[in-house]
Amino acid sequence: MGVTMGGSILGNRVLRKEDPRFLTVGGKYVDDLLDEALLKGAAHVTYARSSVAHAKVLSIDVSDTKNMPGVIAVYTAADLGLEATPNNFNPTVARTMLASTKVRYVGEPIVAIVSETREQGEDAAETVIVDYDILPAFTDMEEALASSTLIYEEAGSNAVFDSTALGNPDFTGDEFFKDCEVVVSEKINNQRVAPCPLEVRGSAVAWVDGRLFQWLSTQHAQGCRDVLAAVNGLEAGQLRVITPDVGGGFGAKIGTYPEEQLLGILSKKVGRALRWRETRSESMVALGHGRAQVQTVTIGGTKDGKVLAYRLHVLQDCGAWLDFGTILAPFMTRPMSSGVYAIPAIECRTTSIVTNTTPTVAYRGAGRPEATAAIERAMDLFALKLGMDPVDVRRKNLIPKFDQPHTTVIGQTYDVGDYEKSLDKVLEAANYKKLREEQAKRRASGDTKQLGIGISVYVEITGGVPPMGEEAKVEVLEDGRAIVYTGTSPHGQGHETSWAMLASEQTGIPMDKIDLVWGDTDLVPVGGGTMGSRSLQQGGAAVYEMSAQLVEKAKKVAAKLLEANEADIVLDKDNAAFHVVGTPAVSKTWADLAVAAKPDGGLVHGGTLTVEMPTFPFGAHIAVVEVDTETGKVRHLRHVACDDAGKVLNPLLLEGQIHGGVAQGTAQALLEEVRYDGDGNPITSNLADYAFISAAELPSIEVVHMETPTFVNALGAKGIGESGTIGSTPAVQSAVIDAVSHLGVSHINMPTTAERVWSAIQSAKK
Amino acid sequence: MKISVTVNGKKHDSDVEPRTLLVHYIRETLGLTGTNIGCDTSSCGACTIHVDGQSAKSCTMLAAQADGSTVTTIEGLAKGDTMHPMQQAFMENHGLQCGYCTPGMVMAAIGLLDENPNPSEEDVRIGLEGNLCRCTGYHNIVQSVLSCAGKK
Numbered sequence: 001m002g003v004t005m006g007g008s009i010l011g012n013r014v015l016r017k018e019d020p021r022f023l024t025v026g027g028k029y030v031d032d033l034l035d036e037a038l039l040k041g042a043a044h045v046t047y048a049r050s051s052v053a054h055a056k057v058l059s060i061d062v063s064d065t066k067n068m069p070g071v072i073a074v075y076t077a078a079d080l081g082l083e084a085t086p087n088n089f090n091p092t093v094a095r096t097m098l099a100s101t102k103v104r105y106v107g108e109p110i111v112a113i114v115s116e117t118r119e120q121g122e123d124a125a126e127t128v129i130v131d132y133d134i135l136p137a138f139t140d141m142e143e144a145l146a147s148s149t150l151i152y153e154e155a156g157s158n159a160v161f162d163s164t165a166l167g168n169p170d171f172t173g174d175e176f177f178k179d180c181e182v183v184v185s186e187k188i189n190n191q192r193v194a195p196c197p198l199e200v201r202g203s204a205v206a207w208v209d210g211r212l213f214q215w216l217s218t219q220h221a222q223g224c225r226d227v228l229a230a231v232n233g234l235e236a237g238q239l240r241v242i243t244p245d246v247g248g249g250f251g252a253k254i255g256t257y258p259e260e261q262l263l264g265i266l267s268k269k270v271g272r273a274l275r276w277r278e279t280r281s282e283s284m285v286a287l288g289h290g291r292a293q294v295q296t297v298t299i300g301g302t303k304d305g306k307v308l309a310y311r312l313h314v315l316q317d318c319g320a321w322l323d324f325g326t327i328l329a330p331f332m333t334r335p336m337s338s339g340v341y342a343i344p345a346i347e348c349r350t351t352s353i354v355t356n357t358t359p360t361v362a363y364r365g366a367g368r369p370e371a372t373a374a375i376e377r378a379m380d381l382f383a384l385k386l387g388m389d390p391v392d393v394r395r396k397n398l399i400p401k402f403d404q405p406h407t408t409v410i411g412q413t414y415d416v417g418d419y420e421k422s423l424d425k426v427l428e429a430a431n432y433k434k435l436r437e438e439q440a441k442r443r444a445s446g447d448t449k450q451l452g453i454g455i456s457v458y459v460e461i462t463g464g465v466p467p468m469g470e471e472a473k474v475e476v477l478e479d480g481r482a483i484v485y486t487g488t489s490p491h492g493q494g495h496e497t498s499w500a501m502l503a504s505e506q507t508g509i510p511m512d513k514i515d516l517v518w519g520d521t522d523l524v525p526v527g528g529g530t531m532g533s534r535s536l537q538q539g540g541a542a543v544y545e546m547s548a549q550l551v552e553k554a555k556k557v558a559a560k561l562l563e564a565n566e567a568d569i570v571l572d573k574d575n576a577a578f579h580v581v582g583t584p585a586v587s588k589t590w591a592d593l594a595v596a597a598k599p600d601g602g603l604v605h606g607g608t609l610t611v612e613m614p615t616f617p618f619g620a621h622i623a624v625v626e627v628d629t630e631t632g633k634v635r636h637l638r639h640v641a642c643d644d645a646g647k648v649l650n651p652l653l654l655e656g657q658i659h660g661g662v663a664q665g666t667a668q669a670l671l672e673e674v675r676y677d678g679d680g681n682p683i684t685s686n687l688a689d690y691a692f693i694s695a696a697e698l699p700s701i702e703v704v705h706m707e708t709p710t711f712v713n714a715l716g717a718k719g720i721g722e723s724g725t726i727g728s729t730p731a732v733q734s735a736v737i738d739a740v741s742h743l744g745v746s747h748i749n750m751p752t753t754a755e756r757v758w759s760a761i762q763s764a765k766k
Numbered sequence: 767m768k769i770s771v772t773v774n775g776k777k778h779d780s781d782v783e784p785r786t787l788l789v790h791y792i793r794e795t796l797g798l799t800g801t802n803i804g805c806d807t808s809s810c811g812a813c814t815i816h817v818d819g820q821s822a823k824s825c826t827m828l829a830a831q832a833d834g835s836t837v838t839t840i841e842g843l844a845k846g847d848t849m850h851p852m853q854q855a856f857m858e859n860h861g862l863q864c865g866y867c868t869p870g871m872v873m874a875a876i877g878l879l880d881e882n883p884n885p886s887e888e889d890v891r892i893g894l895e896g897n898l899c900r901c902t903g904y905h906n907i908v909q910s911v912l913s914c915a916g917k918k
Contacts, residue, residue: 015857022865023853023872024844026800034797198804198812198866198900247802247866248900280805492864492901652860656906660863663903687809687898695904696895700887724903 009501009511013652017511018496027245030202030217031277038206038213042273043072045266046121047259048111048128049286050103053137053356053680054151057101061129062111068127070120073270075112076100080265087322092155093354095321097231097258103132104151104320105356106682107285109259114270118277137356137680141294141315144355151320151354160322161352163330171347177309180300184381189749190370192292192317192674193667194284194684195363196692197491199247201287202277205263212239212264216256219249219489220529221519224256232264236525239264243519246491250664251362252288253491254531255324259286284685289674290363292317293329293370299378305386305393310343312374314350318360325360326352332367332461338408339375340419340459340618341397346410356680362531364664365722368460369729376456376730377747380737384746389436390455390734391427395420398457405613414459414616415710415718422620422642422706423457429704430622430640443742448630452739454623456730462533462719463712464614470534471526472542473606474503474550478598480576480591482507482514484547485606487527488539489519493721494653495535499543501649502715506547508573509590526608533617533719536649541713542609550605554578557593557603562586615710615718619643621662621731627739632758634670634736636697642704643723647716654720655703661724662701667693668725669732671751691751740764769833773798774842782829789813791829792839800840800869804898811897814870814877815839821877823870823896840869843876852876852914861910863901871897875911885915 021027033039048065062074077100084094099110111128115121138144138151144158151158164170177183204215212232218224221241229239246253259276267274278286294315301307316329329350337348383393399406401418408414426432432453439451473485484499500514517523528534551571558578559566568581579587588596590603597603624638641658648654671691675683684690709716729750736752737745744764748756770779773796780795792798792815801824804812813824816838843850852872855861862868871894878885878893885893890911891904899907 016860018865019857019862020849022862022868023840023849023856024800025841026802026869027865028799029802029866031803032793032799034794034799196900198810198864198898199802200804245865247804248864250900280807280810494863656860656863656902659903659905660901661903663905664900686807687805688807692809692898692900694895694898695891695908698891698904700908701903701905 016494016497029245030215039273042275043114044118044121045274045276046113046125047109048125050108053106054135055132058131064127065124068124070116071124072114089322089326090160093152139676139680141353158354161326163350177300180308181303183300184385185298188295190291190293192289193672194674195250195252197248200278200283203260204275205267206273215242217246219253221521222527225521227256231261241521249491250364281686285682288361289358292360295374297374297378299382305388305396307343307397309345312337312348316352318352318354319357321359323359324362328367333371335412336368336371338410340457342399365725369726372458372726373730418708425642425704426620426622426640450627450739452625452735454731454735457620458727459616459618460726461614463537465532467528469610470538470542472546474547475604476590476594478594482509485517485524486539488535489530502544503547508576533721537713537717541715545609553605554593557597558588561588615712617645617718617723621727623731623735625735632754640702644706644708645720646718647709657720658724659701662728665725665728666732669729673751771832773837786829788827788829788832789824798839812870814873821874855910855914859906859910861906867899
């Protein structure tokens with residue numbers, strides 16, 4: 001297990017505590033709560049959804065639905081008295097939780113059906129008849145922008161949120177590039193993708209003595225509690241959100257959705273506990289989507305490769321409601337537009353636009369992959385135009401190593417960085433020189449299997465979402481076991497293991513005697529959840545700090561028991577016991593102290609750790625692909641990733657995060673895209689049609705380690721949850737283009753499918 | 767209709783609706799919730815089990831079709847406190863994160879080695895193509911299977 005006696009456990013490859021349970025009986029996900037007493041006899045909820053993308057609703061007929069077998073009740077927005085609620089980001093945009101006067105995307109819930117079984121609910125949903133007056137549907141942001149047909153009439157425009165309205169400057173004119181000898185521009189599609197956690201959304205509710213209990217598959221119980229309380233007209237204390245095991249989130253389970261928010265109301269109406277679980281086909285159209293930006297990049301500089309000016313215009317697709325996706329462009333993409341480069345002049349404007357598509361949310365990386373993709377694509381285009389090696393152009397423009405905060409011209413302050421070192425590390429690990437030689441050989445011979453090499457260097461922002469800090473509480477019980485309470489919310493990240501490592505390091509209590517409590521708002525009322533790669537640097541750091549403070553508290557108790565001065569008490573971590581300095585033979589265990597402290601409220605300590613700023617992980621990736629020039633088919637041969645997340649707590653978990661991130665980033669570059677037809681009908685609405693990446697489409701991932709600790713927290717740790725996604729997408733896309741750039745191809749939009757690559761080769765021939 | 771199925775060594779005589787899927791029978795009738803449902807198109811493999819020694823996606827079978835069969839689910843692999851070598855390999859190689867695909871992935875991996883005890887990395891990748899995972903990037907899953915086959 002890598003535990004060294006007398007040494008620190010931190011930094012070791014510690015196997016996960018949670019695994020035996022997952023491997024032998026499986027996790028307990030929300031749909032597995034068959035034994036939960038409060039849910040005995042629960043009825044099921046099914047939502048009838050819009051089958052059209054944009055229409056006025058003339059009437060909703062549920063007369064047949066009410067008579068279907070097993071149906072307990074059927075509700076429309078009018079039946080429930082639902083009123084349109086204004087959006088947080090733009091109050092002129094408002095909707096009801098069940099569509100009432102208008103539907104705005106395929107999949108929008110319209111009718112709630114309560115039935116004895118799930119199957120009966122699905123059958124009943126088929127009988128709902130909605131009379132629609134069809135309106136033009138927009139799946140293309142520029143068409144939505146140009147049209148006088150508005151998705152939300154009261155908003156006055158389909159452009160609903162703009163960075164200029166936040167006080168950020170608009171573009172200046174052509175003089176912005178006047179000092180540049182070379183200027184290149186390109187319109188880039190950072191396509192819409194589906195987060196696809198393996199577990200879809202699910203929830204269950206029960207009213208207990210006027211309190212609502214809601215089980216929810218979520219990344220942030222405390223945040224959801226506040227929203228659910230407001231919807232149900234409750235005080236926060238009248239609602240208990242409980243998080244069972246969660247089968248992946250990737251950002252899409254940060255907030256709550258109308259289907260979950262309505263359950264408490266429905267349960268009260270029918271007087272029954274309720275369960276709801278969407279199908280995968282529902283999930284593909286009603287769980288939020290990610291990315292969905294159209295970017296126009298313009299980059300200019302000198303003939304020898306120095307970038308002087310960079311302009312980025314982002315159109316951010318909100319989908320049909322203003323969820324988190326709306327604000328990712330101004331608050332995440334724009335601040336990171338400079339990437340790892342010292343660019344003297346940057347202009348970035350973002351415009352968020354509503355369309356008749358599924359609303360967009362945060363998805364692994366959330367705005368930073370898009371910023372990185374834009375600047376990295378721009379760098380490649382600039383290099384190609386100059387005929388320079390993309391590595392040389394990057395090297396010429398990298399921000400030099402810094403260990404004091406550095407502020408880019410767009411106004412974002414980074415903590416620490418050593419970008420060139422990460423680039424050097426991947427070049428060496430990949431043997432870049434040899435790869436280029438192999439590529440030259442294949443080009444010279446006219447091989448139909450061409451080699452492509454893609455490089456990306458990135459920096460991202462983690463722990464940048466409020467609250468800037470986290471709660472932790474550590475309690476030692478009378479049997480010597482400890483319970484750690486955390487405001488973070490693991491769903492695959494391994495907090496049971498990591499937080500136990502941190503608490504064990506401070507207290508000496510063995511990891512197998514430390515349990516973790518999270519995601520239950522009665523037990524952990526305050527917490528920031530798990531998102532934006534914040535957990536270790538804030539939640540873990542809080543556990544580390546509160547554990548240390550608990551040791552100090554315990555020393556006071558030990559001093560009393562041992563009749564000594566508090567200053568003379570030492571903790572022998574190897575034996576998890578306290579003694580007076582110099583006399584280890586007489587000691588008190590944690591259990592002894594817990595018993596002694598019982599009359600005074602027990603041996604427990606908790607509090608909030610705050611941090612001053614986010615952290616900025618960085619790194620470099622090299623992707624190597626082979627492209628069949630006759631068919632356009634791409635094979636991803638190698639992926640070398642150097643992701644510097646500061647001081648590493650558990651390399652096993654760190655690598656797991658990188659692997660997963662690289663796979664999702666590669667999926668966007670090569671395969672995955674949510675697509676609609678011209679009428680706004682989704683055509684990738686299940687896992688047979690959506691090109692979810694599989695093992696067969698990926699190589700093993702070569703991880704190169706690098707640690708540049710941050711000063712922001714005591715652990716020196718930065719986030720690692722999203723880095724792999726951010727670094728990989730541009731590297732893989734770039735590799736595909738690089739494989740055929742000698743044929744005259746300078747850009748291929750993602751996903752770089754065989755069809756797109758083949759078409760690009762054919763167009764270049766003309 | 768009446769069916770008789772032996773699941774994890776225990777015989778069950780049940781009365782099921784003809785349209786009941788095997789996965790629903792396992793989860794809801796027998797209460798064995800280790801087997802998960804991840805899609806509705808037989809694409810994801812989260813529901814993979816063994817039927818008469820062969821791995822099968824339990825969402826593609828009716829419970830009625832399992833009449834007279836011997837079924838093993840993830841709950842039936844360990845012998846007491848001793849995990850099956852594949853479970854052990856997944857633990858040692860960090861072959862799981864959120865755990866949702868894991869039961870199906872482990873069952874599919876065992877089926878893969880039954881058919882090909884000595885697979886290459888490519889064999890493993892192609893062999894697990896029908897089991898989707900969103901967390902691990904498959905890297906450590908592939909390592910787990912190779913390690914269980916004694917190739918790492």
